[in-house]
Amino acid sequence: MVAAESITVHYGARRALDGVSLAVAAGEWHGVLGPNGGGKSTLFRVLATLLRPDGGRFTVAGETAAERIRARIGVVFQSQSLDRRLTVAQNLEAQGNLYGLAGAVLVGRTERLLRQFQLTGREHEPVEQLSGGLARRVEIAKALLHEPAVLLLDEPTTGLDPAARREWLDLLTALRRERELTVLMTTHLLDEAERCDRLTLLHEGRVAAGGTPAALKGEVGGDVVEFGTADPARVASRYAEASPVVGEGWVRFVTPGGARFAAQVADALPGVIESIAVQRPTLEDVFFRHTGARL
Amino acid sequence: MKFRLAAWALGRRELQRFWGERSRVAGYVASPLLFWVVVGSGFGDLEYFFAGALTMTVMFSAMFSMMSLIEDRREGFLLSVLVSPAPRAAIVLGKVGGAALLAWLQGLIVLGGVFFTSLRHDAAALVGVAGALLLTALLLTVVSYVVAWRLRSTQGFHAVINLLLVPAWMLSGAIFNPALSFAWVRGLMQVNPLYYAQSLVRAFLVDGGQGGPDVRVAVAVLVVSTLLAGVAAVRGTK
Numbered sequence: 001m002v003a004a005e006s007i008t009v010h011y012g013a014r015r016a017l018d019g020v021s022l023a024v025a026a027g028e029w030h031g032v033l034g035p036n037g038g039g040k041s042t043l044f045r046v047l048a049t050l051l052r053p054d055g056g057r058f059t060v061a062g063e064t065a066a067e068r069i070r071a072r073i074g075v076v077f078q079s080q081s082l083d084r085r086l087t088v089a090q091n092l093e094a095q096g097n098l099y100g101l102a103g104a105v106l107v108g109r110t111e112r113l114l115r116q117f118q119l120t121g122r123e124h125e126p127v128e129q130l131s132g133g134l135a136r137r138v139e140i141a142k143a144l145l146h147e148p149a150v151l152l153l154d155e156p157t158t159g160l161d162p163a164a165r166r167e168w169l170d171l172l173t174a175l176r177r178e179r180e181l182t183v184l185m186t187t188h189l190l191d192e193a194e195r196c197d198r199l200t201l202l203h204e205g206r207v208a209a210g211g212t213p214a215a216l217k218g219e220v221g222g223d224v225v226e227f228g229t230a231d232p233a234r235v236a237s238r239y240a241e242a243s244p245v246v247g248e249g250w251v252r253f254v255t256p257g258g259a260r261f262a263a264q265v266a267d268a269l270p271g272v273i274e275s276i277a278v279q280r281p282t283l284e285d286v287f288f289r290h291t292g293a294r295l
Numbered sequence: 296m297k298f299r300l301a302a303w304a305l306g307r308r309e310l311q312r313f314w315g316e317r318s319r320v321a322g323y324v325a326s327p328l329l330f331w332v333v334v335g336s337g338f339g340d341l342e343y344f345f346a347g348a349l350t351m352t353v354m355f356s357a358m359f360s361m362m363s364l365i366e367d368r369r370e371g372f373l374l375s376v377l378v379s380p381a382p383r384a385a386i387v388l389g390k391v392g393g394a395a396l397l398a399w400l401q402g403l404i405v406l407g408g409v410f411f412t413s414l415r416h417d418a419a420a421l422v423g424v425a426g427a428l429l430l431t432a433l434l435l436t437v438v439s440y441v442v443a444w445r446l447r448s449t450q451g452f453h454a455v456i457n458l459l460l461v462p463a464w465m466l467s468g469a470i471f472n473p474a475l476s477f478a479w480v481r482g483l484m485q486v487n488p489l490y491y492a493q494s495l496v497r498a499f500l501v502d503g504g505q506g507g508p509d510v511r512v513a514v515a516v517l518v519v520s521t522l523l524a525g526v527a528a529v530r531g532t533k
Binding site for chain 2: 085102
């Protein structure tokens with residue numbers, strides 16, 4: 001549904017995207033995971049037709065021309081794109097009109113979306129009077145009004161508290177159960193990335209890795225053991241054969257049998273180890289393994 | 296159909312936003328009238344400055360409406376307009392049309408002051424002035440649009456638009472009679488579209504129009520400048 005090949009974008013001398021390729025199948029929920037400044041938003045702007053890439057090709061819903069792509073995508077921006085002074089209904093009406101919708105069709109779709117997103121009764125309130133969570137629901141209703149083939153979301157839960165964030169993600173999950181909807185979402189949050197069918201890890205403008213969350217974590221192999229210590233160099237040199245990664249006040253290892261290894265290190269270096277964490281690899285570890293950087 | 300619907304959506308939004316903000320409605324009516332009385336009295340000639348107050352009202356309204364454009368398109372409503380399939384010309388037409396309508400109506404309110412002067416205020420004069428103000432509103436709104444679209448900050452917009460429009464308005468014959476000024480000033484005025492706007496307004500308020508350009512020439516200059524700016528606006532919308 002979305003196919004990008006060798007997308008390159010320069011901002012002056014800086015290369016924001018360097019040959020990025022990705023493919024999103026119909027009905028897939030695809031996450032683009034990476035730290036801020038990694039190129040996620042630039043990629044989003046390219047696919048949303050706001051930015052013409054300097055190199056590479058892409059198609060969205062089989063279309064290549066910006067004008068035709070625009071009719072097939074629903075877009076939710078990181079920042080609010082609702083007019084705060086207008087009511088919910090006025091915002092949705094303007095959006096519908098921009099996509100050529102009017103009259104009974106527009107009224108019908110608006111009512112259905114308001115019901116689905118539990119916004120009925122709030123339609124005549126100005127957006128500025130809504131809570132952040134509610135405004136975000138209007139935002140996605142707005143993006144779905146013209147029944148797009150692909151939904152593009154740029155860090156869509158920015159600014160929401162954890163409860164509202166979870167609620168919003170549940171809503172998206174429920175929506176996808178009802179009908180086939182291809183979603184491409186950028187995020188730097190692990191719990192959001194975990195919900196995706198497949199991920200593309202983006203780091204410094206390049207694709208670092210890609211796959212399902214489970215497969216990516218499986219590649220890490222073993223447990224992640226992290227020691228908190230005032231002397232990370234000493235711990236690392238003692239266990240150099242286990243490929244330690246040294247940070248400020250911590251050392252981490254990826255190894256099978258993490259609990260046994262942790263106990264062994266703690267016994268061997270009494271007084272040096274201040275804290276121990278043993279866990280299954282997370283997407284953070286996956287990202288770290290591929291880039292040497294943290295999210 | 297799609298073109299008109301998209302343009303209407305954006306034009307309507309300008310009016311809805313305006314109506315939703317009561318303080319703006321109050322200031323909309325009161326401030327230009329106050330300006331006319333205070334500045335006109337200061338010059339000691341309320342009647343000469345009346346035509347200048349009309350174009351000034353339209354100018355500030357047009358500038359004010361486009362100020363929001365900058366943030367709106369970087370992170371706001373206009374971003375979602377830009378990713379919609381709405382034709383770019385429809386975006387310009389809607390935004391400019393709505394803002395120009397507001398500026399024009401504001402000018403018409405100030406025009407009510409004409410009944411307290413000895414300037415012409417028969418039906419033909421009022422219709423003529425209204426037409427002249429509509430052309431002026433369209434020109435100033437579309438020029439403000441072009442400037443706003445090229446700038447990254449509201450402060451920058453303020454600086455550039457003040458540097459561009461305020462001197463142009465001063466050199467339009469709004470505050471002094473062109474016939475009494477230096478030759479080089481008169482030369483500069485000939486290439487200033489606002490001079491034609493100002494002369495057109497004055498042509499209907501004062502018999503003989505105080506020796507400005509021909510009405511048909513003035514209308515032609517305003518229409519052509521607006522169209523040229525309109526092309527720049529559509530090209531700049533991305």
